[in-house]
Amino acid sequence: MKKYRYRQSNSDHTLFIKKRVGKITCLIIYVDDMIITGDDTEEMSELRKNLFNVFEMKDLGQLKYFLGIEVLRSKKGIFINQRKYILDLLAEVGMLDCKPADTPMVQNHGLQMTKEAKPADRGSYQRLVGKLIYLSHTRPDIAYAVGVVSQFMHAPQEEHWETTIRIVRYLKGTVDHGLLFEKHGHLEISGFTDADWAGNPNDRRSTAGVLYLRRRESCDIEKQEAEGGSTV
Incomplete structure (x- = not known):
């Protein structure tokens, strides 16, 4: 992967990333299974070709099941x-x-x-x-x-x-x-955090939680309402 100018992630050594002309390609591998994803279709196609030349591999198409996780697709998202x-x-x-x-x-x-x-x-x-x-x-x-x-x-x-x-x-x-990862056409993210403040009876430590959500822009909401949909 490094030969093809991919960078190995410091947080997860099974993840390889390549950025090119404002787009990104990611490959993550577990034993002999791997996922290729990103928005650079040209680079993903080139990566598959290069890997097929080196290893005996089979392209199973769109991701459906990986390490106990089922993946379903619809018009709403993944x-x-x-x-x-x-x-x-x-x-x-x-x-x-x-x-x-x-x-x-x-x-x-x-x-x-x-x-x-x-x-x-x-x-x-x-x-x-x-x-x-x-x-x-x-x-x-x-x-x-x-x-x-x-x-x-x-x-x-x-x-x-x-x-x-x-x-x-x-x-x-x-x-x-x-x-459900909904299709919105943007990646605007909002973060929320909370804690119970010294709620642990043994050591008085706090239990904290963090949640990140992708927000819909007003134009997306207006469009959906015009089409008779509902927003949450």
Whole structure:
């Protein structure tokens, strides 16, 4: 990739980036699977040709499934979710027929380490929480709850395990949820942040969250309203 003048990302060494005439091409690789994307169609075509000359490869067309993430396309944009990943997780923990929970975590949970509390199986706990952490990539609605239970990976207790199981029960009722990247024709981004300010009962640390949204410009809203659509 460096031979083709791509720059290796410092934050993720499996990601390679090339900028050319105001456009960008990205390649990310995992073992023997890779994704090529960007807005430079000429460069992407050239990259495929160069890689085919060096490696035995097969072009599978538009991305549909990658590392447990399903990719669906429509006129509205690109929708990604991990439906199969969730169903496999439910089957693994024997909860395919469980009763769904309305929320991933109760309010004011006060979860902490308790003296003389019954310990949970650390291996099972770490495996389950690890899978939930990966699932958070397409399910930001569980990100806070997963962030809380991941604080007890070193010595989980029964209460922590039950809280984690509630997240799984919530997933049972929201299997089809995911992220929709809508088409807007621009990349205007707004950021929001919040924190509970010293909410951790053990060390008085704060739990913070950040959310970035792409905003629609007024012309997009006016156009949609003229076409009889609705805005959110």
